[in-house]
Amino acid sequence: MIEETGFVNIVLQKAKDIVIPDEILSNYLNIEEIKQYKDSNINIQSITVYADKPSKDERNCCEPNSGCC
Numbered sequence: 001m002i003e004e005t006g007f008v009n010i011v012l013q014k015a016k017d018i019v020i021p022d023e024i025l026s027n028y029l030n031i032e033e034i035k036q037y038k039d040s041n042i043n044i045q046s047i048t049v050y051a052d053k054p055s056k057d058e059r060n061c062c063e064p065n066s067g068c069c
Contacts, residue, residue, distance in 0.1 A: 002049060002051055006053060006054065007051035007052065007053050008051065008052050008053075008054060009050075009051060009052045010049060010050070010051040011049065011050045011051070012047060012048075012049055013048045013049065013050050014047065014048040015045050015046070015047045015048075016045060016046045016047075017043050017044070017045055018043070018044040018045060018046055020044065022034060025037065
């Protein structure tokens with residue numbers, strides 16, 4: 001998604017799993033759903049990404065609001 005928006009030299013600098021306590025999960029999921037979530041490979045992560053956004057000239061882009069980009 002980052003590349004699709006025009007960024008280049010994309011580097012994932014840091015990734016950290018976010019652990020949600022059962023007390024919070026229980027506000028949204030029942031006991032069986034919490035168990036399924038914990039048994040799955042699904043997780044929530046916080047990430048830090050570095051990327052460069054090329055200048056307009058390097059992207060071969062047109063002027064803002066002209067309708068061509």
